[in-house]
Amino acid sequence: MEDFVGKAKEKLKELGMSEAEAEIYAFLVTSGGEMHVEELSEKVKLTSGAVDEALASLLRRGAVLLDRNIVRALPPSNVVAKLSEEKRKELEEEMEKIAEASSFLKKELELVYWESQLGLKVEEILEPVANLREMELYTVKLISRAQRSLEVFTERFSWYPRVREELVAAIDRGVKARVLLLSDSPDVYDTVRELKEMAVEVRHYKGEWHPIRWTLADGEELVFVIWATRKDIPKPRYFRPHYTRNPGLVKVFSEAFDKMWRESEEIQSQ
Numbered sequence: 001m002e003d004f005v006g007k008a009k010e011k012l013k014e015l016g017m018s019e020a021e022a023e024i025y026a027f028l029v030t031s032g033g034e035m036h037v038e039e040l041s042e043k044v045k046l047t048s049g050a051v052d053e054a055l056a057s058l059l060r061r062g063a064v065l066l067d068r069n070i071v072r073a074l075p076p077s078n079v080v081a082k083l084s085e086e087k088r089k090e091l092e093e094e095m096e097k098i099a100e101a102s103s104f105l106k107k108e109l110e111l112v113y114w115e116s117q118l119g120l121k122v123e124e125i126l127e128p129v130a131n132l133r134e135m136e137l138y139t140v141k142l143i144s145r146a147q148r149s150l151e152v153f154t155e156r157f158s159w160y161p162r163v164r165e166e167l168v169a170a171i172d173r174g175v176k177a178r179v180l181l182l183s184d185s186p187d188v189y190d191t192v193r194e195l196k197e198m199a200v201e202v203r204h205y206k207g208e209w210h211p212i213r214w215t216l217a218d219g220e221e222l223v224f225v226i227w228a229t230r231k232d233i234p235k236p237r238y239f240r241p242h243y244t245r246n247p248g249l250v251k252v253f254s255e256a257f258d259k260m261w262r263e264s265e266e267i268q269s270q
Helices: 002-014 019-029 037-044 048-061 076-118 132-145 164-172 186-197 247-262
Strands: 034-036 064-067 070-073 149-154 176-181 201-205 212-217 221-226 242-244 264-266
Touching (some): 048 064, 132 164, 149 247, 164 176
Antiparallel strands (some): 212 221, 221 242
């Protein structure tokens, strides 16, 4: 019996009980199930303070009942189920903390590692943009600063009304603008007609669907977003937008735009 009690105590502690809680509960279960508190203190060889503290915790856990200083152990099946659920939640919370810590360290330490290796800060290459709304504000400012050229790669240019004023001003000061659409469906025809009336060149890219959208000004500054899913689903997702003036990145996007422009066709709006 002694070996059994010792093993039971260890298992109870594995499920989250303290040494005193496990000692008291295992003793009660194997000693008739109930006992006066004073007698219990003598039997388990713990101080009255330790017994009181352990009993209070066992009561909160629903492992014992206390009536007129008589403490009674509740059925192990119920107690173990509650302990297991508590432990599961505790482990889930711990795993969430571990995942959060891991994600933070991998992200932040990776940046520090490459900064120390290359002597270049990532933020000097890419400036994070909070969300799509913020990206539109960046785009408006980018268009307002353009002096020579604008290239827009988008699906339907549904956000055109929100940049119309700045785009008109850019055209008026001699900026050459090109818009490359992924869609040539009828819902873009009104926008296409208006853009053409403003002397903006508009074409339809016939290639495969691309998950990236961008606006490029003067071959010098760029704002872009990469979609994690297609936009025509109930809850489309995207990666955080970014802004950059890095010459290498800007050149990659500029050359990609020129290549797709050559492979595109005029949109014959009705």
